[in-house]
Amino acid sequence: MTVEEFKLPDVGEGVAEGELVSWLVAPGDRVEEDQPVAEVETDKALVEVPSSYDGVVEELFAEEGEMVPVGDVIISFRVDEDGDAEAAAGDDAGTEAEPEPADDPSSEPAAEEPDAEPEPADDPSSEPAAEEPDAEPDTPSGRTFAPPSARRLARELGVDVAAVEGSGPGGRVSESDVRAHADGDAGSTDADDAPEPRPAPTPTDTGSGDRKAAVSKRNGDGATASxxxxxxxxxxxxxxxxxxxxxxxxxxxxxxxxxxxxxxxxxxxxxxxxxxxxxxxxxxxxxxTAEPAPEPEPVDLDAGGEAAATPADAAAAAGASATDASGSGDETVPYRGVRRTIGKQMERSKYTAPHVTHHDTAEVDPLVEAREQLKPKAEASDVKLTYMPFVMKAIVAGLKKYPYLNSELREDDEEIVLKSEYNLGIAVATDAGLMVPVVDNVDEKGLFELADEVNDLAARARERKLKPAEMNGGTFSITNFGAIGGEYATPIINYPETAILGLGAIEERPVVRERDGASEVVPAPTLPLSLSIDHRVVDGAVAAEFANTVMEHLENPLLLLNE
Structure with a gap:
């Protein structure tokens, strides 16, 4: 039986850390390989972390809400060398040095090694355990309960782990026990040289080295006042x-x-x-029941009196700003996960690419009519048809004609890469922030296929079920702020892309139309467009021409049949 440590894997593409949102298991739980043990929120998605072992949960090394770097140990398992953790736990109970073996394998936190030495006596100042009449006989079958980290430390310090007084359940030896033994020469018969007794740690305190189990006692030295x-x-x-x-x-x-x-x-x-x-x-x-602080004595400042400064006054002055903030009822929210990623991405984009936004408005009477005609057929195919697929097709028409809006500037290589694929990112508002799933190869898909894919990606984005790969590889992005109201905006480019198109709400607005040789103002459905470009790559004239192409296809939907 061994204790295996499980490190937080790279749950995304190049993700450096994640927030441990919730544990799905607790110490003592039996888990199987590939069973989810925790939910972790990375800068891209919320993912479930599966176990790599069949075993029993030994310790949890991170708390819910804690940011954990990839590669850090987050949990440990007791597993049998043959993979039968349950049987291993039962064997451990039978070889425990305590008089009464544990009935629950989850209560046996210690790893055992078959070639370990017998356990020492209870008195740290006594002779070695082999000389005590009540100690376990020094036989090859004797065992000292200590995790691999404690045994490794014992080897480094030149300490015989069998001679160390274990403070854990069943005499389990922790790293602190090894250090105390090495510092205090626990094998000496001089009581004055013996280390001072320590409170016994909880079962989950031991075997974790410098890590502290998330379910263990935090004040192991018992120094907290009552x-x-x-x-x-x-x-x-x-x-x-x-x-x-x-x-x-x-x-x-x-x-x-x-x-x-x-x-x-x-x-x-x-x-x-x-x-x-x-x-x-x-x-x-x-x-x-706390006693209120005494009121300070009044000081007559007009008479030249001066209040005497006390250490408490100095401390209060030093923390005045923190006190004011806490007393104001303000709420603090951790800047983590998707929200922090959005912030960093927006900062990088805004401070790297010089943004210019071009605004225009398309008159979309024919588009509204085309969608209404196609909706029954779409519903028959169990597809919800929105305006988004039409816009995506119109954008592809514009990108084919003006490829610099479908490009990437590689500054280090001093080159502009004109992308051959048309992968459009669709911004989706979620409870965790803005997420941008990507629809690949838009030029190769029909309106109904695009509608179905967009609806699926948006739904899974809101449920935090997107895979990291589904948010990568975009060449151009769309943000539909009109869905919640609004006409124009200045969208921030999804760097390293070079352009993003914002859509306002399709509503009836006053437009000027020619009728019988005269101009008149009439209500008509219009679609406001806000196109932001990276001015290092795209000129303003090119942006306007691209917008004109997009509007031409939206105002004449039959042209989309060619896309």
Whole structure:
């Protein structure tokens, strides 16, 4: 049986980090290979991270809401060398040095090695375990429970791991135990040289090296003062071990509460288990019984009096801005995931490409009529036909005629790449921010096929189910701000593309028409267009000509039959 560490994989193309949104498993859960264990939000999508092992969850090393770099260990599993984790867990229980073996394999956090030495005695200042009458006999079958990280550290420090006093369940040896043994010479018979006793860590504290399990006790040294008893509030319990979910531990940190002091009647695997509700109730009780700060004595400034500065005053002055912000009721929201990616992309585009926006308006009476005529046939094919496929086809006509709007400027190579494919990105507003799925090879697809694909991509974008590959490879982008109201805008280019077209709402607006040799103002459906270009690559005249081509195809939909 071994403990295998699982690192956050690259869940996208070149993604450097991700936010661990939620855990789908807990310590002690049995998982199978390819079973999702966590949801991670990258700068491109929300993805499920599958397990690479059949095993039992050992430890969680990240909290929900935490940003985790790709390659960092986020979870560990207990697996059998033959892949049978459940059987391995049962074997461990049978070889445990404690008098009563654990019934639940999830309560056995330690990895075992068949060639390990016997466990030491309980007294750290005593003789080696082999000389104690109650210790396990020094036989080849004896085992010392220690994870690979602790054994590696023991080898580096020249420490016999079998001689280390393990502070974990069943005498499990952690890295801190190895360091304490090396610093305090635990094998000495001089009681003055023995290391001071340490509180026993929780099952999930051990075996993680410098990492801290997300479900472990954060205050392992027991140094937190009892706020409850000092303020006359609820009496803290002062436990040595408390189990809780990452969300509960986050709530405890935010409320300034030590989990080990929170009263609870719930247990998990024989240990106290605290919920977020219990944390909040305990924190509320502490706050209600806290003594108010004494009022400062008044100072007559008119008489030349001067208030004496105290350390508390200095601290208050130093944190005045933070206090003002927290007291104003303002809410802070993490700048992460898709929102941060959008910000960085927009910043890069705006500060790299000199933007120019060309505005125009297409009179689209024939387009409205064409869509109305095709809608019944589309519905018969279970397709919702919008104006977007018509616009996409018109854009392709313009890109074929003016290829510099379907290009990429490669500054390092000092060249402009004119793209041969017509892959259009469609901006979709989601709860997480703007996402831009890409429809490939628009020139090779019909109106109904485009409508179906756009509807599918938009729906999955809103559900955060897009694959990263479905948002890459665009050559030109479209943003439809008219869907939520609005006429004109100045869209920001989806860099390194060189152009983006914004669509306003199709509505009846006053237009001037010639009738019987006279001009008159009449209502007609119009489509406002906002075309932003990278002026390093595209001239204003070319942008206007491109817009004219797009409008020509929208005002004469029969021309789209050629695209």
């Amino acid at each position: 706020a409850g008893s000092a303020a006359g509030g609820p009496e803290p319990t002062g436990r040595d071990t408390t189990l809780a979910t990452p969300a509960t531990r986050k709530a405890a940190r935010e409320r300034g509460v030590d989990l080990d002091d929170v009263p609870t009647d719930e247990t998990r695997d024989g240990e106290a288990f605290v919920t977020a509700e219990a944390v909040n109730a305990y924190a509320d009780a502490l706050e209600s």
